[in-house]
Amino acid sequence: xxxxxxxxxxxxxxxxVVSGIVERRQTLPILANVLLRRDGDRLTFTATDLEIxxxxxxxFGGGKESAATTVSARKLLDILRALPxxxxxxxxxxxxxxxxxxxxxxxxxxxxxxEFPTVAQGEFNVDFxxxxxxxxxxxxxxxxxxxxxxxxxxxxxxxLVCEGDRVRAVxxxxxxxALCETAREGESAxxxxxxxxxxxxxxxxxxxxxxxxxxxxxxSGQVRLSFGxxxxxxxxxxxxxxxxxxxxxxxxxxxxxxxxxxxMQALNRVAILTTDKFKGVRCVLAAGALKISSTNxxxxxxxxxxxxxxxxxxxxxxxxxTYLLDVLSNLKNEQLKFAFGDALGSALVTLPESDRFKYVxxxxxx
Numbered sequence: 001x002x003x004x005x006x007x008x009x010x011x012x013x014x015x016x017v018v019s020g021i022v023e024r025r026q027t028l029p030i031l032a033n034v035l036l037r038r039d040g041d042r043l044t045f046t047a048t049d050l051e052i053x054x055x056x057x058x059x060f061g062g063g064k065e066s067a068a069t070t071v072s073a074r075k076l077l078d079i080l081r082a083l084p085x086x087x088x089x090x091x092x093x094x095x096x097x098x099x100x101x102x103x104x105x106x107x108x109x110x111x112x113x114x115e116f117p118t119v120a121q122g123e124f125n126v127d128f129x130x131x132x133x134x135x136x137x138x139x140x141x142x143x144x145x146x147x148x149x150x151x152x153x154x155x156x157x158x159x160l161v162c163e164g165d166r167v168r169a170v171x172x173x174x175x176x177x178a179l180c181e182t183a184r185e186g187e188s189a190x191x192x193x194x195x196x197x198x199x200x201x202x203x204x205x206x207x208x209x210x211x212x213x214x215x216x217x218x219x220s221g222q223v224r225l226s227f228g229x230x231x232x233x234x235x236x237x238x239x240x241x242x243x244x245x246x247x248x249x250x251x252x253x254x255x256x257x258x259x260x261x262x263x264m265q266a267l268n269r270v271a272i273l274t275t276d277k278f279k280g281v282r283c284v285l286a287a288g289a290l291k292i293s294s295t296n297x298x299x300x301x302x303x304x305x306x307x308x309x310x311x312x313x314x315x316x317x318x319x320x321x322t323y324l325l326d327v328l329s330n331l332k333n334e335q336l337k338f339a340f341g342d343a344l345g346s347a348l349v350t351l352p353e354s355d356r357f358k359y360v361x362x363x364x365x366x
Contacts, residue, residue, distance in 0.1 A: 001067055003036060003090040004043050006060045008101065011088055012080045017230060018047035018054040019073040020202055028117070033070035035116045036090070036097075040064045046118065047073055052199055053119040053233045054206075068113035071097045079106050119233050122219030126191050129213045130167060132227055134182045136207040138169040139200055141180035141357055144326045146197050147173035154239030157194045164190075170244045176323045176361040177247050193218055194237035206230060248358055249348050252339035254285060256310040257352060260336050263290075264328040266304035270294045271321045273302040279322050282366045285315040285340065294321070317343045318366030327359045 004011070018034060026032045035046040041064075044057035069092055076099070080088065083101045091098040092110070099106040139158070147155035150173060161168040168181040207214065207227065215226040218236075225232040270281050273294050284291040288311070292304045317340065327349055328336075339348040349359040 001065065001092050003038050003067060003069075003092055003097075004060045005087060005089045008080055008083050008085055008088045010058065010060070011090070012077075014045045014056045014058055014229075015073070015077055015080060017056045017206060018045045019077050020205060021049050021052050021054055021198070022047050022073040023049055024074070030070060030111050030115050030117070032072055032074070033111055033116070034073040034076065035068065035070050035113055035118075037066075037068040037113065039066050046116070048117060048119055049198075050117060050119070051196065051235045052202065054202075055231045056229045058229065067092055069097060069110045070113055070116050071108050071110050075108055079108075119235075121224065121233060122222045124217035124219045124222075124224060126162065126218035127215070128162065128167075128184060128186065129215050130182070130184055132208045132210060132212045132214050134184075135167075135214050135216075136204065136209065138167065138180050138182055139204045139207070140330060142169045142171040142178040143200050143204060144330055145171040145173060145176050145178035145359075146200065148197065150174070154194055154237055154241055157196045157237045158200045159241045159244070160193050160195055162191045170241070172242065172244065172247070175320065176326075176359065177244060178327070179244060179248070179358045179360075181356050191218060192241070193223060194239065194241055195223060196234060196237050199223075199232075199234040203232065206232070247346070247360055249339070249341060249346055249360065252341045252345070252348050254310075254312050254315055254340040255337065256285075256290075256308045257335050257337055258290065258306065258308050260328055260331060260333060262306055263336070264325065266292055266306055267321055267325055267328070270302045270304050271325070273300050274321060279320045280318050280364050280366050281321040281324075282316070282318050285310065285312075285317075287311050287314075315340055315343060317347070318364045319347070319361060320364055323361045327361075331357075 037044045041059050041061045042057050043060050046055040079099055086101055088101045095110050097108045097110050159170040164187050166181050167184050170179045217224045221236050223234050270292050273296050275296050281294045290306045290308050295301045333351050335352055337350045337352050346360050346362050351357050
């Protein structure tokens with residue numbers, strides 16, 4: 001039976017959308033597969049890792065028959081990428097999927113569609129819409145501060161807070177915290193949810209840049225996002241996220257503006273002489289200048305000095321240079337505002353004339 005006949009790119013695009021969550025090593029062999037389901041003119045692609053499920057599809061025409069199978073996502077993706085930009089036919093016979101394009105022909109092993117473990121969906125009681133570009137901006141402004149494999153599992157994700165007409169994203173790994181918020185139309189009861197790290201990174205990859213609406217629905221322990229032809233379902237992280245409001249300093253009197261690009265270049269140069277185990281840099285704030293330096297076990301030293309408009313008290317403080325470079329490389333503004341308290345207090349990075357983004361970084365001993 002012919003599943004579909006379509007241009008290569010028309011098949012490749014939806015397959016690329018869903019295959020990002022497929023892990024190379026699987027506990028169940030069928031989790032390495034993508035579910036292909038033909039219902040009349042529509043062919044849908046579904047992938048899952050039991051925590052996340054992504055589904056998308058397209059209208060290809062060709063009849064009203066129905067059929068379904070699962071096939072290795074990686075193999076089918078590699079084959080389609082390697083084929084020339086021409087018509088591709090997918091056919092199903094004798095538990096084999098045949099991929100044919102011109103004189104190229106591949107026969108792939110399949111597993112029964114009935115064995116594919118789709119994610120059960122809960123009753124969604126929170127429902128709101130954000131423009132894709134706005135939601136993608138939220139993710140891009142905080143994702144780098146998420147923990148990766150912290151024993152405090154609730155840090156391995158991003159907190160999404162809906163409050164009144166605001167949506168706020170917060171991420172922290174215990175050493176730094178990033179917060180960003182945006183306005184939305186309408187109001188609803190306050191709700192908080194911790195979205196897993198893998199989900200956040202996958203959404204950052206898939207969300208379009210335009211004003212296309214993203215529908216966000218939440219149920220107990222689950223979130224569903226719909227945009228374009230994509231339906232994205234993910235489990236939520238259970239646990240209590242830290243009280244982020246208490247982490248943001250409110251009285252850091254030593255404040256100044258600094259060029260993002262010049263600071264990033266200076267930190268990148270100073271970071272050359274740090275080591276993999278110790279990424280500390282020393283920042284000395286004085287009247288009219290910020291001096292940045294680093295040393296290593298070989299008694300080597302790097303120094304940079306940046307002119308700033310500052311006339312307050314002097315300060316000598318140390319930071320992990322990676323935490324500073326992370327925020328600088330993700331922001332796009334020409335200038336940033338830094339606010340310091342004392343040598344033991346955290347620093348606050350914000351955008352001039354805006355309170356929608358905050359980045360808090362803890363100091364370290366140098």
